[in-house]
Amino acid sequence: MKVSVHYFASLRDRAGCVSEDIEMADGVSLPALYAECCGRHGFDFPRERLRVAVDDTFVNWDHRLLDGAQVAFLPPVSGG
Amino acid sequence: MKVSVHYFASLRDRAGCVSEDIEMADGVSLPALYAECCGRHGFDFPRERLRVAVDDTFVNWDHRLLDGAQVAFLPPVSGG
Amino acid sequence: MPAFAISETPIDPACLREAMQTSQCGAFVCFEGWVRDSHQGKSVRALDYQVYRELALSEGERIVQEACARFDIVGATAVHRVGALALGDLAVWVGVSAGHRDAAFSACRWVIDEIKARVPIWKREHYHDGVSEWLHP
């Protein structure tokens, strides 16, 4: 299945793109997807420091991904 | 000696004047002056609920009055 | 400019805010007291504020200076309106600028509390039933 991954702030700089489509095995978990992204781009945030959103909604790391999911790994925020 | 007494808010309404000059014995105390004002106008604030100012400065009730003093008995404030 | 003022005319909050702007500060907190249409269940029609001007100015200034000493802030300004006010009018404005928001919130709250407790200003409420009374809490 194919998912789109969206990057923000330092993750976007490190990835060198705003988003990318990634082909993964059906039923891939969010932690496995993040591991794949770390492998590609060398992110150094441990997963525990990130929040994750799917289709513009915060989800838990055990959320089940479907084909076409829009995923965002969110580094600690610093608005305000 | 002569002192001027200034009134505010409900004391002003009750006294029917903004201020008045009062002739008192030399060395009169502030509590005695307030008692005189209560006698004249029927104020019903016990002295403990008022603050007192002389010559535009807050003072204690044992402050020594001099001839020509400008005295204000201040009911509880309600600004803001 | 004095840090505390009494105004017979409408307070201009935009102008007061602008005078406090500085890039030294990351936080600005302001409090506004508005004339409310009810008080303890009574329907309010309008207000008067009476002031002992000389003493209010010196006491208000003292409060702002005390706030600058007590809290880690950069600037503080307060203005109290007096005279006849209508519903919705701005009665008092307090603005505080600081490096960080903690001090700005604490100082702003402290200043309005002290103004209400210490500055010789009195409010008379006019109710819709025709009665009016001075508040002496």
Added chain:
Amino acid sequence: MPAFAISETPIDPACLREAMQTSQCGAFVCFEGWVRDSHQGKSVRALDYQVYRELALSEGERIVQEACARFDIVGATAVHRVGALALGDLAVWVGVSAGHRDAAFSACRWVIDEIKARVPIWKREHYHDGVSEWLHP
């Protein structure tokens, strides 16, 4: 009008304040975050804010609605600026109106704290030494 907005252009605090005025309220508290010229000892030249817009809007709206449920307030509005900001620029504005000042102060403080903790917006600081970095506290 949504209670939380993201703005690419300068925030107009006077206009936001005016939209909240009502004679039901006796108290109004607002917080402004300004772009400060220093951060932890480093000299700041400018800022960028990046936003995950869809999620920031829904999360910001949720924060304001939670504030209305938690505190005895009448209205609450917040706006966060994004894009390139200069020193002294207004980065975030939070306004709360209420019957009384206790709730207005508490709710305003709570809303800015939650925005900083929860809304997906990121700040990049540009320093005078040429370095720039994303803040991920």
